[in-house]
Amino acid sequence: MSTSTRIGIMDIGSNSIRLVIYELGANGGYRVVSEYKESARLSERIGDDGILHLEDILSIVPILTHFSLLCTNHEVTTIRSAATAAIRNAVNSREIVDILRRETGLPIEVLSGAEEARYGFLGVINTIDIRDGLIVDIGGGSTEVTLFRNRKMLHSISFPFGSVNTTSQFSKDGFVGEDRLPDIRRMVLAALSEHPWIQSSPGLALIGLGGTIRNLGKMNQKRQKYSLPIAHNYMMQGDEVEFFLKLLSGLPLDKRRRIDGMSKERADIIVPGLTILDTIYKAAGASACLISGSGLRDGLFYEAIRPEQPMVDDVLEASIQNLLRLHPNAAGRHVQQVNKLAMKLFDDIADSEQLYIQAENKPLLHAASLLYRVGVSVHYYQFSRHTQYVISQARIDGFTHREMLLCSLIAAYKTKSRNHQMVLMHKDILKESDELLIMKLAALLQLSIAMDRSEIQAITHATARIKGNELQLKLTCNHDPFLELKEIADLDKEFQKMWKLKLIPE
Incomplete structure (x- = not known):
């Protein structure tokens, strides 16, 4: 009998309606197990009188009913259904909710602009290690802007324009070209002028949420031939945003749809969305654009x-622990011991005047030492290859893309030649000096694993001291460390290549 529970989050947005089903294990580990999306374009159905008419309300009932059945099929125990700008801003908002509740039986709630911004902030702040920034969430019918400092919200505002209703406002035939961009910019700038805090903190990163920004990131990754196709925490520069705005606004719809990475159903509304983004980016004086794959739905969860x-207090640690809970075969006392020994080795070497190791690399070794066995959950044999894939693809929140790759290669390190191949595969993300960094930190990890080869903590503590060309290891034991000493001896030759130090256990 399963001890996990499942939670369904329905996001009744202005452009699309989404259902995400999360599984929460008894040990606290959680993951997404299924996701569904249906286009609705509610914002463009609202008339000039601000009313969403009955036939348009009823048109989304089959989608919500189907999503409710999917929740039943997935044994979801809790459903949270949240409606955003299109329904919130409709004149007959209360009537819409009453009809939808009656027809579907779902407990639909209408989020205020402030609530939508807060949930988006939660999604970001729990999954990206950033203390200060400006969040811009461009939906179909609204744009939320949030300023945060020291991981705390300072200001937020919900503007009543998004990619869908701006398209409707500035186009009669559903196509917005470059000739309408100045008008959209004026509208956005006029709205921004009423909230001077948006332009009060130049130099902050802009963290972008929503389909417009995710699609922008996908197109840029295709253009750059980016070697790690993960949207979350992907960084773009302002000139890259401007490049795609100029490119797409000058193309007819059929040619837009042919752009590699372009979502076919977003081709008609992406230009207004990008214009909103580009205008806010420039007005705020942002330093870069970070894409967040986590937002409103994650915040609700x-x-x-x-x-x-x-x-969460610590984004990286929360993410590591969640991954370990999802792979319980990889956890246990052995992994905790390896981590303890690795951290002590790092600190002892960092304190040495003879060798310099940057403290900023300690989190890489910390994560790698805890996660080096996650591949066992796939298969024990060649588990290091599975580990490399799981770490690089499962997303470690709190790490940049480069740091995720480094962690995966440190944890899975086997040979210099294979490491070289993997570094070449990701040369667009990794630095030239990273190849040596991986090997040196991997050597520390391998030494820590060797010191608990029996997995019974025969060596309880170890301290390291550099003397000449030796790394002297003072070992405290509660069992005969026969296997451990043999592993240390076998590792000595490779360790010397990396650190120019001979291992001397005492």
Whole structure:
């Protein structure tokens, strides 16, 4: 009998309606197990009188009913259904919700602009290690802008324009070309001028949410032939945003759809969305554009599982521990011991005046030492290859893309030649000096694994001291460390190549 529970989050947006089903294990580990999306374009159905008419309300009932059946099929125990700008801003908002509740039986809630911004902030702050920034969430019918400092929200505002309703406002035939961009910019700038805090902190990163920005990132990754096709925490520069705005606004719809990475159903609304993004980016004086794959739906989920404290204190550690809970065969006392020994080795070497190792690399070794066995959950044999894939593809929140790759290669290191091949595969992300960094940190990890080869903690503690060309290891034992000493001796030759130090256990 399963001890996990499943939570369904329905996002009734202005452009699309989405369902995400999360699984929460008894040990606290969680993951997305299924996701569904249907286009609705609610914002463009609202008339000049601000009313969403009955036939348009009823048109989304089959989608919600189908999503409800999917939740039943997936044994979802809790459903949270949240409606955003299109329904919120409609004149007959209350009537819409009453009809949808009656027809579907779902407990639909209408989020205020402030609530939508807060949930988007939660999604970002729990999954990206950033203290200060400006969040811009461009939906179909609204754009939320949030300023945060020291991981705390300072200001937020919901503007009543998004990619869908801006397209409707500035186009009669559903096509917005470059000739309408100045008008859209004027509208956005006029709205921004009423909130001077948006332009009060130049130099901050802009963290982008929503389909417009995710699609922009996908197109840029295709253009750059980016070797790690993960949207979350992908960084773009302002000139790259401007490049695609100029390119797409000058193309007819059929040619837009042919752009590699372009979502076919977004081709008609992406130009207004990008114009909103580009205008805010420039007005705020942002330093870069970070794409967040986590937003409103994730924020709703975090509140559902941790209502009293939905924010995590340490993004990286929370992500590592969640991954370990999802792969319980990779956890246990052995992994904790390897981590303890690796951290002590790092600190002892960092304190040495003879060798310099940058403290900023310690989190890489910390994560790698805890996660080096996650591949066992796929198969024990060649588990290091599975580990490399799991770490690089499963997303470690709190790490940049480069750091994720480094962690995966440190944890899975086997040979210099294979490491060289992997570094070449990701040469667009990794630095030239990273190849040596991986090998040196991997050597520390391998030494830490060797010191608990029996997995019974025969060596309880170890301290390292550099003397001449030796790394002297003072070992405290509670069992005969026969296997451990043999592994250390076998490792000595490779360790000397990396660190120019001979291993001397005492």
